[in-house]
């Protein structure tokens with residue numbers, strides 16, 4: 001039997017970061033939103049063990065892991081099926097700050113559960129997800145969620161409002177640990193308690209894009225821009241073209257732009273894609289929130 005599971009990219013509407021804990025991870029207060037950029041993970045009934053990739057043109061293929069060294073392979077080992085053969089059809093930027101690897105891991109857990117008819121409880125799936133990475137539990141849950149701990153403790157939030165985004169990828173990814181290390185250097189006196197998500201939570205509940213634009217917050221943005229100064233200009237450019245607000249997504253280098261409507265997002269995207277100042281990555285229009293990892297067929 002072949003099973004395919006779809007999992008979504010994430011945007012952090014709020015990413016408050018506290019000084020590193022003793023285990024090296026940073027305490028987070030974050031609000032996640034799953035957006036309609038997807039990876040599809042298939043478990044093959046026959047095939048060489050390991051994970052094979054196919055996907056969108058804009059992906060930084062230099063960031064692809066070696067055969068057998070993918071997070072999906074780790075997910076398979078954790079579930080007791082180390083010889084699994086996966087094909088991952090990718091749209092989510094690699095090393096882009098949109099948790100593409102985490103989406104693949106969440107999809108692999110759900111796919112293996114289905115293929116082997118395990119009926120794993122949600123609680124146990126979440127525990128395994130947290131073991132694979134800080135963003136993996138959110139990729140299971142999807143929608144909107146409040147994240148604490150190192151990001152792995154997720155509380156679902158209401159999803160009644162809809163939001164439009166322009167996403168600008170970069171041809172060359174950024175390493176998440178490298179961005180956190182730069183943040184440690186830039187902010188040596190950081191408070192251990194991350195900035196709370198209060199403003200984003202109330203703007204999200206109110207469904208007001210202008211209020212949400214004003215409240216968007218990413219503590220890792222300064223570190224990502226320090227490593228890639230052109231991201232600062234890219235954000236200004238999107239805002240000049242009519243986005244309500246631009247920011248770096250997570251640890252970057254993908255930039256995301258909140259727009260008032262689908263039409264406004266399409267106008268911003270075509271302005272950003274269509275002239276000499278065009279970025280070197282892809283310009284996508286997307287929306288959120290969307291569902292967490294779910295089976296497509298099989």
Ligand code: C5P
Nearest residue numbers: 024025026028133134150151176177180
């Ligand atoms: O949890 P995950 O494996 O995705 O994290 C990748 C890296 O990002 C960690 O090894 C750590 O360097 C950094 N990180 C962090 N604090 C977090 C999440 C990730 O320092 N809350």
